[in-house]
Amino acid sequence: MFTEHRAVAPLRIVLVLLFGILVMLQTFSLPGQFAHMAEESPDLAYLRWPMTAVAVFWVLCIQVVIVATWKLLTLVKHDRIFSDAALGWVNAIVWAIAAAWVVLLGVFLYVGFNASDPGTPLLLFLMLVGVAALGLLMVVMRALLRQATTLRTDMEAVI
Numbered sequence: 001m002f003t004e005h006r007a008v009a010p011l012r013i014v015l016v017l018l019f020g021i022l023v024m025l026q027t028f029s030l031p032g033q034f035a036h037m038a039e040e041s042p043d044l045a046y047l048r049w050p051m052t053a054v055a056v057f058w059v060l061c062i063q064v065v066i067v068a069t070w071k072l073l074t075l076v077k078h079d080r081i082f083s084d085a086a087l088g089w090v091n092a093i094v095w096a097i098a099a100a101w102v103v104l105l106g107v108f109l110y111v112g113f114n115a116s117d118p119g120t121p122l123l124l125f126l127m128l129v130g131v132a133a134l135g136l137l138m139v140v141m142r143a144l145l146r147q148a149t150t151l152r153t154d155m156e157a158v159i
Contacts, residue, residue, distance in 0.1 A: 083149060
């Protein structure tokens, strides 16, 4: 368990940096990028606000995962990861990934029906499969955590 405790602090530093970069991306870069796109391509200007909303939503989903991971790290640090509290945070991660996947599916369908070449829909399909795999992996991890929590509770009752 000592190794896990030593990994918590560096991981938290990475999470803080990532969260800060995502906030900057969410507030400055993405709106500015889509405003620039609307100026450069007036025929696509109608996509400015929908694309901004979708991109900001995806960043928000990543931020939810970061906050939930932070809370899980707190539980690891206090040796309470095998508790019902951990399941709630893992559920938050699963729901954030599911919400991002549903929006990605909508984007994939929109682009797929309106694309003139197969490159972008293929890339979106690859992302769709990747996010689905990540979400399903988290569902499996949640089931493993639930089993481990039950086993630990049973062992503590015996001891």
